Amino acid sequence: MEAFLDKLKEDLENAIEGRHRRLVVLSGNDPQKLGEALSKVLLLYDKLREEKGLGEGKVLYVFHDEFPEARQIKDVAKGSVKENAKKIKLEIRVYEESNKLLGTTYQGIVLDLTRDLKPNDVGRLVEVVEGGSPVILLVPTWEEWDEWETIFKKNLCVPQYPQPRHVFITWFKRKILEHPSHVYHVDKDKKVKQELFESPKYKKKELEIPKEIRFPKKLYALALTQDQVEVIHSMEWMLGRKKKHRVLVITADRGRGKSGALGIALAGFVQAFSKSKSGFVKVIVTSGDPFGVQTLFKLLMKAAETIGMKAKKIERDGTIYEVHGESWSVEYWPPLKAAEKNADLVVVDEAAGVPVPVLHKIWRNHKRSVYATTIHGYEGAGRGFNVRFLPTLLNDKGTEIKHVKMDEPIRYAPGDPVERWLYDVLLLDAEPAKLDEEDLKAIEEGRLKYLRLDPKWLFSKEGEDLLRNLFGIYVLAHYRNEPDDLGMIADAPHHSVRAVATDTGKVVGALQLAEEGPIPEDMIDDLLRGGKIPGNIIPDRFLKHLRVRDFAFTRGWRVVRIATHPEVQGKGIGTFALAKASEEAKERGYDWIASGFGVTEKLLKFWIRSGFLPVHMSPDRNPTSGEFTILVAKPLTPKLKWMILEANRLFRRKVLLSLHLNYRTLEWDAAKLILETDPIPINPSLRKPKLHPVDVDRLWIYSYGPMTFEAASDLIYRLAITYWSQPRKWRPEIDEDTKITLITKVLQGRDWEEVEEETKIKFRKQVAVLKEFGRRCLRTYWNIEKEGGTGVSNENVEYFVSRYGKKVFDIE
Template sequence: MKKFLTELEEDLENAMEGRHRRLVVISGDDPEKVGEAAKEVLLTYDRLRRIRGLEDGRVLYVFHDEFPEARKIKDIVKEAVKEKAETFKLDINVYEASNRLLGTTYQGLVLDLTKDLKPNDVGRLVEVVEGGSPVILLVPKWENWDTLKTLFKMNLCVPQYPEPRHVFITWFKRKIMEHPSHVWHADEERIIKQEKFESPKYVPKKPEPPEKGQFPRKLYSLALTQDQVNVIKSLEWMLGRKKRHRVLIVTADRGRGKSGAVGIGLAGFVYIFPKSKNAFTKVIVTSAEPLGVQTLFNLLIKAAQTLGMKTKKIERKGLIYEVHGEGWSVEYWPPLEAAERNADMVVVDEAAGIPVPVLHKIWRNHKRSVFATTIHGYEGAGRGFNVRFLPVLKKDKETELKHVTMDEPIRYAKGDPVERWLYDVLLLDAEPAKLDEEDLKAIEEGRLKYLKLDPHWLFSKEGEETLRQLFGIYVLAHYRNEPDDLGMIADAPHHTVRAVATETGKVVGALQLAEEGPIPDDMVVDLLRGGKIPGNIIPDRFLKHLRVLDFAKTKGWRVVRIATHPDVQGKGIGTFGLQRMSEEAKKRGYDWVASGFGVTAQLLRFWIRSGFLPVHMSPDRNPTSGEFTILVAKPLSPKLNDMILEANRLFRRKVLLSLHLNYRGLEWDAAKLILETDPIPIEPKLKVPDLHPVDIDRLWVYSYGPMTFEAASDLIYRLALIYWSQPRAWRPELDEDTKIVMITKVLQGRDWEEVFEETRIGFKKQVAVLKEFGRRTLRHYWGIEKEGGTGVSNSSVEMFLAMKGKKLFDFE
C-alpha cells in the first residue's frame, strides 16, 4: 500500500501541475478494507492540497444507501475525512440524486460501484470533477466483478429471460486497464495496475473581452474561457434582425461551459433588448427536462446581479422554472409548448435531445432562436443534430445563421486522461465508418451483407471496431442516445444485435431487436386489468388495447432501434435489413415482428413499404418529443395475419373517430397515411349512405348553392367518416387536396387559418374542394347532378314523415 500511495502521490502532484484528473480504482469485497484504502487515497490527496495551499474543496461521494456494506464503507471514509482532512469536505449523495448534480464542480469524486454499475451514472458524475483531482471508483473483487448481478443488469431482465448476460463490466475492466490508472486490490493488498500519466504544465489563458460591444464589459468578466466570451458576444448579435429568422447555434463537447455562457449572455440580452415604453421582454428556454437548464438559470441570475438587476426566481421541487425582473422574464417551457408560445427569443439547451420536427417548429415560429447542444456526451447525439437539422437552416434564404463552437474544457485542461477513458469506455465519441468509392458502388448495386453479431464478440478487442461503427450510427441517427443503451446492448438477455455491412465489413445499417412473448399465463389477467410487465411492449399493448387474448401465446421480435449510416440514407439499406431480419425471425419460429416510434409520415411510409401495418397509437403526445408513439406489426404466420389485419382495422376506426379529440394535432400526412393503410375496410358491409331526404336536400344546396360549410358541417363530417370507412372501390374519386382538407378541416375540426398553416392550402381552395366533395358524393351515391337537385319543397317534409324509424345506415 505504501508503494501504491507513493506512486499515486507523484502522479497526483503532476496532475495538479497539469490541471488533469487521475483515475483510481479500489477493488474488494471486504467493506472494511475497501473503506480503509479509500481513506488512505483521500488523505494522501489532502496532504498534497495542503502543501499547495489549497482549501475549501469538496469531494463528492455517491453510493447506494440500501446496502449495509456500502454504508459501512461510507462511514469509514466519512469519519476519516471529518477527523483528518483539512482542505476539503465530503458531500455525500445517493445515485438517485445524480441528476441534480449536473453543472456542479467538485475537487474529487468517490463512486461506490460495489453493488451496481449504471453507465449513465458514470457518464454524468465523472464530468463534475475539476482538474488536479482524483476520480476514485470503488468496485467489487476484481476476479468476481464480471459476473456480479448488479441492479442495472437485473433491471434489464424480463420474465422469459431472468438471467442477464455478463458483458459490459468485462468491457469496463478492459478499458480501465488500457488507460493510465491506479488499481488496488484491497482484499489481497496488492497492486493490480499502476500507470502514471505525464501531464504538461498548465498555463492558463485569460479570456479577453471584445474591444467594443453592446453588453456591459463587466458581464464578460464572468467568462472562464475565450470560448465563453465568444458565445456571450454572439448573444449581442441576437439583438438585431435583418431577415425573418436569426438563429445562433452553439456546439461543444461536454464540460465546455456552453449552458453557463448562454445564461450569462441572456442576462445581457434582457438588459439591452430594445423595447418601446411599457413593453415586456420575454425569453423562453427549453430542454428535454427542466433539470437541463438549471446551470443556465443559475448563471443568468449571477450575471443579472452583476449588472445590478433585481431578480426573482420561481421554483418547483427545488428546480428553477422562471427568473424575472423589471420588464423581463426568462421562463422554462417543455419543448412542444416552447414551440407554440410567443416570445422575443427561444433558447433550446441540449437541442440534440429534442426531435427535429419540434426544432423546426421552434425555428419557424420565432424570429430569434438559440440552439445549444453537446456534440459528444450522454445528453444526446450532437452530430445527429448537425446532420439532420443544420443543413435545413443553412439552405433557408429567410434565415440568418451564426455558428459558434467551443473546444476548451472548463473544469480541466485539454488532453485530460480521465476524459479520454470516459469517452472510450462509453463510446461517447463513436463515429460511423468512413465510406470510400468502392463502398458507395457496392451499396448502389445492392451488394450488402446481413451480420448476426454476438455481444460477447462485439465487446471484445476483435469486435470493438464493429461495435464503434454500429454505435456511431445510432449516435448520428437518433435524437437521444445514452450510455445505458450501450449497457443494454451488452447485457440485456433478450436483446439481439444485427447489422448491414458492405462487402468490406463496414457497418452501414444497425438493428437492435428485443424478443417479446409469450406472456406467462399467470400474468395475462393482470395485464388485462392494467398491470405491468418488464419489456414485452407489443404483447402488452395487444392485450390492453386490442383485448386479443391469443396474442399472449405468441412470440416475436420488436425492433428497438434501426438506423442507417447518414451518408447513404435512402439507398434501401434499412429495407434490406428489415427484410433479412423478418426472414430470420420466421426461421426462428417467431409469429411476428414489430416496432414502436414517434410517428411521422416519412417513418411510417418506410415501415409500411416493408410490410408492417399500424396497430396502435398513444392517445397523448410524448411530452419531450412532441410526437405520438405508434406501433406497427408484421405477421409471420397465417394465424397472426388475421389477427394483425383486424388490429389494423380497429386501430384505423379508432383514429378516424378520434381525430377531432385525441389526435386533433396529428400531422395531416401521418393521419392520411394511417387511414389509407387499409388492406380491409373499416366497415366492409357499408354501401350507400342512407341520408334523410332533408339532409340530401341540404347537401345539394351546400354543394351547388350559397350555403356555408358551417351550416352543412354535420353532413360533411358524416360523409367524411363514411368515405374513410368504405372499401376503396365504393368511394367517390377524390384528389389529394380534397383528402387533406377533409382530414384537417372536417375530421380534425381545425379553423381555416390553422389548415392553411399546416397544409399551405388557401381559404378559397379549402372552400372549393369541400363543395366539390359534396357534388361528387351526390353524383356517386344518388346520381344527382346540379339540374337534378331536390330543391326546397314540402316534399322533403312528406318524405321525412314516411321515413320515421329508419336507420341512418344500411348494414346488410
C-alpha cells in the same frame, strides 16, 4: 498498500500541476477494508492539498443507501475524513439525485459501484470533477465483478429471460486497464495495475475581451475561457433587428461551459434588449428536462447581480424554473411548449436531445433562437444535430447563422486522461465508418451483407472497431442516444444486434431487436385489467387494446432501433435490413415482427413498404419528442395475419373517430397514410350512408346552392366518416386535395386559415372541393345530379306522419 499510495501521491502531485484528473479504482468485497482503503486515499489527497496551499475542497460521494454494506463503506470513510482531514469535506449523495448534480463542480468524487454500474450515472458524474482531483471508483472483487448482478442489469431482464448477459462490466474493466489508472485489490492487498500519466504544467491564458462591446465589461470578466468570451460576444449579435431569422449555434464537448456562458450572456441580452424595445422582454429557455438548465439559471442570477440588475428566481423542489426582473423574464418550458409560445428569444440547451421536428418549430416560430449542443456526451450527439437540423437552416435564405465552437474545458486542462477514458468506455466519440467510392459503388449495386453479431464478440478487442462504427450510426441517426443504450446492447438478455455491411467490409446499417412474448399465463389477466410487465411492449399493447388473449402466447421481435449511415440514406439499406430480419425471425419460429416510433409520414411509409401495418398509437404526444408514438406490426404466420389485420382495422376506426379529439393536431399526411392502410375496410358492408331524406335535400342545396359549409358540416362529417370506412370500390372518386381537406377541415375540425397554413390549399379551393365532394356523394350514393332540391316529396311526408303522428307536423 504503502507503495501503491506513494506512486499515487506522485501522480496526484503531477495532476495538480497539470490541472488534470486521475482515475483510482479500489476493488474488494469486504466493506470495512474498502472503507479503510478509501480513507487512506482521501487523506493522502487531503494532505497534498494542504502541502500545495490549496483551499478547502468538496469531494462528492455517491452511493446506493439501501444496501447495508454500502452504508458501512460510507460510514468508515466519512468518519475518517471528518476526524482527520483539513482540506476536504465529503458531500454524501445518492444516485437518484445524479440529475440534480449537473453543472456543479467538485474537487474529487467517489462513485460506489459495488452494487450498481449505470452507464448514464458514470457519464454524468465523472464530468463534475475539476482538474487536479481524483476520480475514485469503488468496485467489487476484481475477478468476480464481471458477473456481478447489478441493479442496472436486473432492470434489463424480462420474465422470459430472468438472467442478464455479463458483457458490459468486462468491457468497462478492459478500458480501465487500457488507460492510465491506479487499480488496487483491497481484499488481496495488492495492486492490479498502476500507471502514471505525465501532465504538462498548466498555464492559464489571459482572456482577451473584444474592444467594441455592447454588454457591460463586468459580464465578460465572469468568463473562465476565451470560448466563453466568444459566446457572450456572439449574443450581442442576437440584438440585431433585421427581418431575417437570427440563429446562434454553439457546439462543444462536455464540460466546456456553454450553459454557463449562455447564462452570463442572457443577463446582458435582456438588459440591452429592454433598452431598445418598449414593453416586456421575454426569453424562453428549453432543454430535455429542467435539470439541464440549472447552471444557466445560476449563472444568470450571478451575472444579473454583477451588473446591478434586480433578479428573482422561481423554484420548485429546489429546481429553478424562472428568473425575472421588473421588465423581463427568462423562463423554462419543455421543448414542445417552447415552440408554441411567443418570446423575443428562445434558447435551446442540449439541442441534440430535442427532436428535429420540434427544433424546426422553434426556429420557424421565433425570429431569434440559440441552439447549444454537446458534440460528444450522454445527452445526445451534436453531430446528429448537425446532420439533420443545420442543413435546413443553412439553405434558408431568410436565416442568418452564426456558429461558435467551444474546445477548451472549464473544469480541467485539455488532454485530461480521465476524459479520454470516459469517451472511450462510453463510446461518446463513436463515429460511423468513412465511406469511399468503392463502398458507395457496392451500395448502389446492392452488394450488402446481413451480420448476426454476438454481443460478447462485439465488445471484445476483435469486435470493437465494428461496435464503434455501429454505435456511431445510432448516434447520428437518433435524436437521443445515451450510454445506457450501450449497456443495454451489451447485457439485455433478450436483445440482439444486427448490422448491414457492404462486401467491402463497411458497416452502413444497424438494427437492435428485442424478443418479446410469450407472456406468462399468470400475468395475462392482470395485463388485461391494466397491469404492467417489464419489456414486452408489443404483446402488452395487443392485450390492452385488441383484447385478444391468444396474442399473449405468441413470440416475436420488436425493432428497438434501425438506423442507416447518414451518407447513404434512402438507398434501400433499411429495407434490406428489415427484410433480412424478417427472414431470420421466421427461421427462429417467431409469429410477428413489430416496432414503435414517433410517427411521421416519411417514417410510416418506410415501414408500410416493408409489409408492416399500423396497429396502435398513443392518444397524447410525447412531451419530449412532440410526436405521437405509433406501433406497426408484420405477421409471420397465418394465425397472426388475421390478428394484425383486425388490429389495423380497429385502429383505423379509432383514429377516424378520434381525429376531432385526441388526434386533432396529428399531421394530415400521417393521418391520411394511416387511413389508407386498409386491406380490410373499417366497415366492409357499408355501401351507402344512412341519411334522412331531409338531410339528402340539405346536401343538395349545399352542393349546388348557396348553403355554407358551416350549415352543412354535420352532413359532410358523416359522409367523410363513410368515405374512409367503406370498401374503396363503393367510394366516390375524389382527388388528393379533397382527401386532405376532408381530414383537416372536416374530421379534425381545424379553422380555414389553419388548414391553409398546414396544407397550402387556399381557402377558396377548400370551399370548392368540399362542395364537389357533396356532389360526388349525391351521384354515387343517391344517383342525384344537379336537377333536384325541390324539397321533401309527399311520399316522404307520409312516411314521417306514419312514424311520428300528424301533430308533429301539424298536417290536416
